């Protein structure tokens with residue numbers, strides 16, 4: 488039986504039988520008691536409950552030779568189906584390959600009102616400041632991380648002291664900010680100037696990931712178009728996204744569909760990722776796509792390059808049971824592995840969107856699923872959902888009013 492045809496219980500059993508879930512985790516999924524009031528209150532303020540979104544998983548991700556099921560939290564129909572569909576095409580062609588730069592988070596200490604003599608003095612004491620910063624978070628050094636770079640940058644009236652910090656498997660925002668504030672205090676003792684602020688940078692420039700996929704033309708064919716033609720049309724659309732700002736925004740949004748969904752499922756900070764990703768896309772001075780598609784040796788090649796700023800331990804990731812569950816389902820061992828999977832999901836969602844756009848259009852797939860959520864919004868329950876959805880698809884009139892009318896007719900009212 489296909490996974491999408493299974494009931495929730497059958498899917499849970501599948502994960503249980505495959506060793507992806509323990510009996511306890513399966514039970515927690517069934518009862519949906521995934522976040523306690525105490526935990527909710529420790530993570531955010533003014534709690535009155537927890538907010539649920541659909542939690543599912545994408546299939547067929549072969550990344551650097553390892554097979555993954557990828558948990559995703561998303562309210563938009565077809566994102567998980569699209570990710571799985573493209574992942575299978577890539578898997579049948581050899582899978583995704585990824586390359587990571589490093590795991591460095593940059594932090595900024597912004598100083599002002601410094602005389603030239605003070606600036607000179609600070610710059611001459613860079614080794615001393617570096618050593619001090621290293622000691623500011625001893626447990627990070629024990630875990631194999633720590634300060635990897637120190638640099639002074641001059642901006643008009645400001646002097647910026649930039650620290651590069653290897654946060655190992657944590658996203659590291661709190662660690663970095665602690666190190667920065669302690670170092671800023673030390674710096675302010677050395678000179679007469681003022682510290683304006685100390686904060687990590689969400690540029691993500693120390694965590695750029697590249698993902699590659701080579702897809703055989705045969706994997707791209709539709710009922711009416713050859714794989715070769717589909718590939719050529721995808722390349723043309725890729726080129727168009729490089730010159731049209733209106734198109735590239737949508738192109739990149741489709742990539743973030745998959746990326747944000749995995750961020751949510753793993754308790755990662757999707758706001759940080761959104762900020763990092765879009766600023767990276769603007770690096771050349773013109774907003775550019777995260778991915779590019781071209782043809783080489785009878786294959787469609789896709790590459791995605793972007794910062795993937797995340798952690799596999801710490802903060803909400805360690806505290807939220809559902810985030811832990813997601814990491815367990817993926818069998819994630821470290822943050823580099825998670826970055827690779829996230830990047831592959833981004834490229835997969837992009838491939839699915841591009842293939843649909845240059846062939847049948849996206850509405851065929853979208854509205855099929857959208858009709859089910861329209862049916863639920865109209866009040867359909869149980870078997871009625873599929874019945875209403877089916878008639879909605881036949882009429883192709885996707886409005887709540889139409890869904891309500893269909894439901895009333897079905898109920899004989």
Ligand code: MEV
Pocket residue numbers: 563737738739740741742744837840841844849
């Ligand atoms: C919809 O959420 C995402 C797409 O619009 C992405 C794209 O156009 O590339 C389908």
